[in-house]
Amino acid sequence: MPEKILIIEDEKPIAEILRYGLKKAGYDVYTAYRGAEGFQLLLEIRPDLLILDWMLPDIDGVDICRMVTEQINVPIIMLTAKGTMDDKLAGLSAGADDYITKPFDLREVILRVQAILRRMDRVQKNAEEPEKYAGAITLYRAEHRVACHGETVTLTPKEYELLVYMLDNPKRTFTRDQLLEHVGI
Numbered sequence: 362m363p364e365k366i367l368i369i370e371d372e373k374p375i376a377e378i379l380r381y382g383l384k385k386a387g388y389d390v391y392t393a394y395r396g397a398e399g400f401q402l403l404l405e406i407r408p409d410l411l412i413l414d415w416m417l418p419d420i421d422g423v424d425i426c427r428m429v430t431e432q433i434n435v436p437i438i439m440l441t442a443k444g445t446m447d448d449k450l451a452g453l454s455a456g457a458d459d460y461i462t463k464p465f466d467l468r469e470v471i472l473r474v475q476a477i478l479r480r481m482d483r484v485q486k487n488a489e490e491p492e493k494y495a496g497a498i499t500l501y502r503a504e505h506r507v508a509c510h511g512e513t514v515t516l517t518p519k520e521y522e523l524l525v526y527m528l529d530n531p532k533r534t535f536t537r538d539q540l541l542e543h544v545g546i
């Protein structure tokens with residue numbers, strides 16, 4: 362399935378160029394011309410990447426950036442006509458992952474988009490890698506499965522939760538009550 366990219370940009374010719382280039386690069390592209398509409402669309406389609414204009418007529422791009430990072434985990438490229446250091450810092454501290462100054466070279470935008478998506482892909486793959494503990498236990502988080510010396514161990518959901526909780530908190534002692542409270546028995 363192609364990765365989804367949402368563009369929020371009020372200047373239609375710019376949104377159009379980006380849409381054209383990214384579609385050609387194989388992405389599924391959505392566009393919005395206003396901040397509120399774009400934010401709504403974002404929550405609906407859950408894109409893999411957001412390209413966000415700094416100056417929008419209704420909501421400031423930086424504010425949208427903050428709203429987005431509070432709600433969902435999506436990489437953001439800020440787009441702006443301004444190029445000063447202060448703006449860049451404000452954008453990055455609001456949660457943007459990258460920054461592109463207008464006028465831009467379409468090929469460069471696509472390269473940056475590809476780089477960010479590849480990085481995200483790697484992070485996700487790593488998160489799904491099985492984890493080894495004490496040489497014997499292998500935890501497959503994505504599958505909710507545990508193996509001991511390579512053999513899958515049958516656990517109830519509560520037992521699984523309990524084991525993961527303890528693996529995540531090595532060298533810590535818990536009282537019975539703390540454990541029961543955590544797994545919600």
Ligand code: CA
Nearest residue numbers: 371414416417
């Ligand atoms: Ca604008």
